[in-house]
Amino acid sequence: MSKMVTLTIDGIKVTVPEGTLLVDAARQAGIHIPVFCYHPKLEPAGMCRMCLVEIGRPMIDRNTGQPILDENGQPKLQFLGKLETACTNTVSEGMVVFTQSEKARQGQKATVEFLLTSHPLDCPICDKGGECPLQDLTMAYGPAQSRFEYEDKIHLAKHVPLGDLIYLDRERCILCSRCIRFQAELVGEAVLTFDERGRSSQIVTVSDPPFDSVFSGNTTDICPVGALTTADFRFGARPWELKAAASICSQCAVGCNIVYNTRREARSDGRIVIKRVLPRQNEEVNDLWICDKGRFGYHYTESRARLTAPRAEGRPVSWEQALQKAAEGLRSASQKALIASGRLSNEDLYTLKRLADHLQMPAYLYTPIGGGEWVRRYGLSTGSDLSALGKGDAILVVASDLYEEAPLWYLRVRQAAERGAALIIAHPRTTRLERQAPHQYVLRYAYGDEGEIIERLRREAKIAQTLHEARNLVIFFGNEGMGLEQSESLAAACADLLVETGHAGRIHNGLIGVWPHPNAQGAWELGFQPIFDLQPLFETMDALYLVALDPFGDGWVRQNGRKPFLIVQDILETATVRQADVVLAACAYTEREGTFTSGERRVQRYYPAVPRYGDSRPDFAITAALGAKLGLNLEAQSAARLFQEIAGAFPAFKGLDYARLAETRPQWPPTGRADYPFSGTAQPNTQGMGKILSAVAEGTMTPLPPTMQKESLRPEEGTLLLVPIHRLFDAGSLLTPSALLHGRIGAPHIILHPKTAQEAGVTAGEKVLIEWEDRQAEALVKVEEHVPVGVGLVPRSMGIPLSRAARARLHLAERVR
C-alpha cells in the first residue's frame, strides 16, 4: 500500500494516497475544482489553466527536516506567490489549499474570460448546449460580461469533417487536447494532433483514412465544448429532450455498458426513437468508453427491413395462425433441430433449450468459433477484473485480432500491458495490438499450423517461463484462419495450458472466447452445442427452427433442392427469412429487457429503451407461445422470472437474480451531470454492473491434450489460400442500416501481400474475380505488407460468402469479361 497523505482543502481534511493529484484529492472530498484539459483517465497536461488554486506548503527546517512552527504552534506555510494548477500538483503532507479564495476565483475567472474571447458562444445551436462543461463553468466561474470587442473575434471553419464520423467546429474548440491525448495515450493511435501554433492552433487528423480509429466517438464525450460532435447526433436533438435507458451493447462479446438516449419525434412519425448511444460507466468492463460500432451501429433497430408481423408462406398472418403453423411443422417432423445464435438473451436461449428438450431435438449454437464448453469450465469466475492485471501478470491472445473483433478488450489488454502485464500474441499476421502495446512477445505461425500454437508457446523458453511465472494468466482465443473444429481444439489446448501453468480456477485467470455475438457465452453456459457443418442439416432435416441467424445470407448454407420446413424467427428481413415457411417477428433487444453473458462470463441486464416495432414480440415470448401449442408450459411474460428459473437450474447462475444484477459499486472517476467537466458525458451506472458467473468445477477437470481433429489448409506454393477474417465494420445485415458507417465498411475486398498480388498479376484497386470450390465473387484488391505470402484475406460478412479457409484462383474481372 502506498503511503497516505493528509492535507486540507478549503478547510476540509482529506487523506489520500501519496502521489494523488490535487484535483483528484479534492474531488474525492467532494470539492469540484473546475477543469477543461484535465481528465482522470489521461495524463495531466496543465494547459487550460482552469484549475488554478492557491497552494500553501509547510516550511521545512533544512537541518531537522521538521516543519517550522509559528507562534501558535501551527506549521508555517509557504505560498508560491502565484496560483498553481491543481491538475499537475500532487498532494503533500500538511498542504493547505484554497480553491475558492478571492485570488483563486480571480484566476479561474481570468481563464474563462480568455477562453471566451475566441469562443463563438453559439450555445443556442450547439449540440453540447445543456451538457457543456464550458457553459457550466462559465456560469459558475466566468465573468458575466465580456470586455472583448466582438469584431476582434476570430472566425473559423465550423464544419470540418475529421473522417466520416466526427465533425470539428474549430471556433468552439478550446484546444484542451483531450481528444489528441485520448487517442495517443489511451488507444495508442496518434491519429489526431495540433497543427499550427498560438491562436492559429487547430486539431487535425494525420491518418489516412482520416481519424483512423474505432474509438473516435469517445472524443465527443470528453470534448469539454461542442467542438467535436458525431455525424450521427449533431443537430439531431437537445440533450434535455432525451430520455435514457440503460443497456448492454450487442455488437460483440465484450458487453460494454451503454445508455440509449431516446426521444419521441415528429420526423419519425411520432415514434420514440434512439437518438444516440453513450457509454455507461463500468470500470470492470468498459471504463468510460465504447467503440464506434457500438456507438453508431444501432440503426438496424429502426431499419426498413424490420419484420413487423408474423408471416406464413410469404403472407402476413396473425400470431395465432403463424404459431399454429409453426407448431404443426415441428410436430409433424420426425427429424428436426433448433439453431439459435448468441444474439439472443439468456432468457430466450433458456426458453428455446427447454422447447428443444421437450421436443427431443438438438439445440445448436450458430457460431464460427467453437470451444465454449472449455470457456464454461475454465473461463473467468466471480470477482475477476481485467483492470486488475498489470506487472507480474500475463495475457495471451491467440488467433484473434482484438482491435477488429472486440475493441474494448483491445483497449483493456493494451492498458494492462501499459501497466506492465506481459502480453503474448500468437497470430499469423501483424495486428494492431502487436503494433501498439508494450511488453510483448510475438509468436508468428503459418495459417494451417493452429494445432501447434500452444505447443510452440511451450517450446519458446522466454514465453513458457513468462506463462509459468505469471501471477495471473488470461487467455483470449479467436478463430483466425480456422474452422469450428480447429478453434474448439485450440480452446482445449488453451485450457490445458491454464491447468498446466497452475492458473485454472483462480480469480483474474481464465479463458475468454472472442465470440462475435453478445451472448454466445450464455448459450454455451445453457447447454447449446456447436454445429460443425450446417449444410447436411438443411439436406436431412424435416423441420428447422432458426432463431436470430441468417445462414443463407452468411453463405454458410445453400439451397440444394430438398428443403426442410423452415421456421425463422428474427428481427430483420434476411435471405433466410425469404426461404422461411413461417416467419416469427421478434422485437429488437432495445425494445424489451433481458440479460447477456459476456465473454468474461459476466451476466448483465439490459432494459427496454423504445417501444416494440409493429407487432413484434420478445423471442422468449414467441417461443413460449409456440411451446404452449406443443404442450409445454413456459414463462411468457417476465424475463425476471425466467432468469430465476435459470438460476435454479444452472449452478453457475446460482444466487443471481435481476435485483443482484442491478447492483452497482462505487466507481472512480465519478460520473454524472455534476461531473461532466471532470469525466465527460459517459453516463453513471445506476442500473447494474452485472456479475460474473461462479466457477464451474474449475481445476477439477483436466482437459485432454488436444488433438486437431481436422487439419486446416496451409498456404502452398503456386496456389492462393483464401482466409476469412473478422473486420469490425462489415456489411452484415445488422450494420448496413447504419448509413454513416458505409464509408468505414467499404466495398468487398481481398487483401494480398505485394508479392502475391504481383504473382497473380493484379494491383491495388483493381477488381478481381475470386473462384473457390464451386463459388465465385468479385472483390477489390488491397495490398498490405502484413499478409503472409500466398494468402488472400477476405473479411467476413462483406458480400463474399466464404465461411472457412479455401483454395482459390484470382482473375482480373476485366479479363474475365
Added chain:
Amino acid sequence: MSQYLLLRHREIPEISRLEVYRQHGGFEAFQKAVTTMTPDQVTEVVKASGLRGRGGAGFPTGLKWSFMDRKSWPHYVVANADESEPGTFKDREIMEGNPFQFLEGVAIASYAVGAQRAYIYIRGEYQHIARWLDEKIAEMEAAGLLGEKLFGTDYSLRIYTHLGAGAYICGEETALLESLEGKRGQPRVRPPFPPTFGLYGKPTVVNNVETLTNVPLIVQNGAEWYRRMGTPDAPGVKIFSLSGRVKRPGNYELPFGLTFRQLIYEYGGGILDDRPIKAIMPAGASSSLLRVDDRVLDTPLDYVALRQFGSDLGSASVIVIDDTVSIDWVIQKTIRFFKHESCGKCTPCREGTYWMKHLIDRIREDGKEEKQVKLLLDVARQIQGKCLCALGEFSTMAVVSGIERFPEDFRETVLEGVPG
C-alpha cells in the same frame, strides 16, 4: 591578460581552426578534466566559480549540474543554441568565431554530468552554423577529442547538432527538449525539471552557449581566477548585445559590474544624433522597460542590480530607446512578436497575446482612449502568474512597465482630421 575570454576570435582570427585553437591551449581543460579530475570535481570547480546561466535566468551552473538524478541513466547534455530573443546575437558570434571553445565547454559539461551524448539545439535560421559546427565536430572526432575512450580513459562522448524549425518557444528548455525529441515544440509542465526528467525522460542538463563557452577557462584556470572578474553576485564576464538607437551596436564582452553608462556611451559610442536616452530594454523583447535616469545609468550591472528598478538583466540584450521613439510603438512591436510566437498550449498566453494585439492596434489607430489603455493593462496583468511557461509572462513585461512608467506616451490624443 588578453581582452577576451569568449570572443577570442577578435584577437586570434584563426582560432576556429583546430590547430590554432590547440596552440592557444585549446582542449587542455577537457583533457585535464577527463584524465585528472573526477566528474564531481569538475562540477565543484564550476560551482565554486560562481558561473551563472547566461541564457537569461542566471541560475548557478554548477548547482544545476549537481541536480542530475544519479539513479536514472543515461544522462544528456543539451546546449541551448536556439538564440531567438529579439536583440540577442551573442551565441551566434561565439559559434561562428570561437566554435571549439564552445564545443570544449559542451564536452567538459558532458564529462561532469556523466553524459556520453550531447546535443546542440540550434535555431533554424542558423543553418550555416549547424553545418559549420558539424565540420568542427568531425575535426574533433578525427583528432581523437570526441569518440570512444577519450585520452585513454573509459570516457566516450559524441556531440550532435539539431536544427530547430523557427519557433521562439523552443528556447524554453522543456519545449526545446520536446522539439529535440521530434515532437511539437511546446513547454512541459515543470516540475519535474530536466535534471530529473529531461531528454527522452532522462536526466539532462540544458545550458546556454555562452555559459558553456566559459567552462573551459574556468576548469583550466580555476574558480578563484574566475571570481576575480565581475561582482560577487555575478563573477566573470558577460557578452552584452547592444542594439537600438546607439552609434555602435554590437556584442561587447565585459565583466559584470560595469554600468549602462559605460556600455552605452563608452563602448556603444552614445545615442544616435546625440539625442537623450529615454528607455532601456535590458533583456530584449522580454524586458520590463527601464525609465532611464542617472541612477539607472550608473548602477553596476549584475543579476540582482536591476531588480530595484523592476527589471532584469536576462540575457543582457540591451536595446536602447531614445526620445524619438514612442513607447506605445515599442509595446506594439513586442506584443506582435509574442502573439506570433505563442505556442498556443496554455490559455492565458494564447488568448491573451491575441487580445493584447488587437487592443494595442486599436489604441495606436484610434487615439489612445483611456478605457482601452486601461483594458490593455488589465489584460496584461491578467496573463501574469497564470501561464505554463515564462513566455506568456514575458509577453506582458513591456506592456505593463511601458504603460506604468511612460504614461505620457499613452495619453489620449486627438486624432488629426483626415481630409475628406
